[in-house]
Amino acid sequence: MMMHRAMRGVCIIGAFMALASAQQPAIRVTTRLVEVNVIVRDKNGPVAGLTKDDFVLLDKGKEQRIAVFNVSSARRAIPNAPPLPPDVYSNRFERQAHAPASATVVLIDNLNTKFEDQAYARHQILKFLRSLELEDRIALYSLGRGVRILHDFTDDQQRLIRSIANYRGETAHELAASEPDSSHTGDADIDKWLDEMNGGMSDFYIIDRVRTTLTAMEAIANHLARLPGRKNLIWVSGSFPFSLGLNDPLGSPAREHRTFNDEIERATRAMNNANIAIYPVDARGLVGMPRLSGGNRSVAKPRAASNPRGAPRAITEIPEGHDAMQALAERTGGRAFYNTNDLRGAIRKALEDSEVTYTLAFYPASQTLDGKFHELKVKVDRKGVEVRHRKGYLAAGQRLPTDRQMRATIDNTVSSPLEATGVGLTARLDPSDKPKPGSYQMMLAVDMRNLTVQQNDDRWMGAAEVVFVQQSAEGKSLNSSIETLNLDMKDETYRAAVRDGLVLVKGIVPEKELSQVRVAVLDRATGMIGSLRVPAPQSPSAVR
Secondary structure: OOOEOOOOOOEEEEOOOOOOOOOOOOOOOOOOOEEEEEEEEEOOEEOOOOOHHHEEEEEOOEEEOOOEEEEEEOOOOOOOOOOOOOOEEEOOHHHOOOOOOOEEEEEEEOOOOOHHHHHHHHHHHHHHHOOOOOOOOEEEEEEOOOEEEEEEEEOOHHHHHHHHHOOOOOOOHHHHHHOOOOOOOOOHHHHHHHHHHHHHHHHHHHHHHHHHHHHHHHHHHHHOOOOOOOEEEEEEEOOOOOEEOOOOOOOOOOOOOEEOHHHHHHHHHHHHHOOEEEEEEEOOOOOEOOOOOHHHOOOOOOEEEEOOOOOEEEEOEOOOOHHHHHHHHHHHOOOOEOOOOOHHHHHHHHHHOOOEEEEEEEOOOHHHOOOOEEEEEEEEOOOOOEEEOOOEEEOOOOOOOOHHHHHHHHHHHHHOOOOOEOOOEEEEEEEEOOOOOOEEEEEEEEOHHHOOOEEEOOEEEEEEEEEEEEEOOOOOEEEEEEEEEEEEEEHHHHHHHHHHOEEEEEEEOOOOOOOEEEEEEEEOOOOOEEEEEEEOOOOOOOOO
């Protein structure tokens, strides 16, 4: 998506209380705080009633002072804020009706799952949905070329059942192209040449699948960033490669030989920043003996069968992709489920982990921020309990995201169907005769609590990227602009903006097919981002 820097029409007009909810002034602290969500279970399930004194938190074996201690429950409801005025939109969860207190996303991964395995997984998910309890609030997403929302957060069992019952999955050609058949022309030289060509194409599609999958996970993390408490991502998938070609060192030097450690680390960091635990669930259920995954260039064809309930069932071998799925689970405090026919039970166990969550947080000493991975360990003063949490964190100081990283975050956010919530936004779009007749004026309130600022005497300074994208009803970009917003506010102005919201005004000359304006604000100091869709008032296709 091409953007140009043409936002001279944007101006700051201060606080606008009709758009932003009243808040108490709060100064953004830039000292690093490491949060660790902890699940404690015994033979009866989640353990409640623990206090701060029951926990010991160790960073590389050294005990840390627990600076923050919170207990959250999936049964706790988030109080809704007062209703928004007409034609005002917000990306804040508390502004939405029936906002979830605990978020569980079930992601049906079609990009990395064979079509026949998708049918079995959908059947199991449907069984799980029929057993939902009244307090369970989940969302159903699917992954193909991008994230698709089948149904957002709800506790309406019948709506969820209809969503999955009407969904037939999709065939991802990327997965088939990742596992090409060996050539059998009868000429060894031609077979070798064809296999080499197909192998290069296989490498391309495997890398593309990895990037698409992890980008989707980052989008989900950005979407749930400001929802309090622990969140779960139940990832129903067939396989996911951890490396490419490393177990074939004598293979062609023209082929890819690499790991996906950097990509997995980036997704893991986004998940941990949003307090999301990943629960990979093998979409194939109980399977046979291991084989090499498509990520390692082995080819095998599944044998199809039917389960007793009539759902198509694929009997396939376990791919090495379990290594990557296990790593993502461990690094985020989740749990991987595979080699089991009870997918419904696996999903239920993941959901139960949200019943009681303990959040411990500490401030690491500045001299310990060595840029290395630090192992975390949590001990609980109880016998016979299982303690689960993320395994560690990267002990680096606050790093400014690069321009390339910020541009990638903005592009991915604007093209995603999910709204990012890392920066709270509230907006309205009204007809205007400026900058010319037939134009619109957008008033955008930005939650100052989500922007990083530094105090310099009586001034508060910071910076953000602000993006406006005109979109058609199909989501096609018609026109876009981006500009760096440099903040330099007196103390009185800053505190008023924190209390009431910082409001920007933007004049928009509409394109012919304009249906909605997508706005995004990214904090330059942290890379946190918020986004929001605002329908154009005259558009009959715009849906609020």
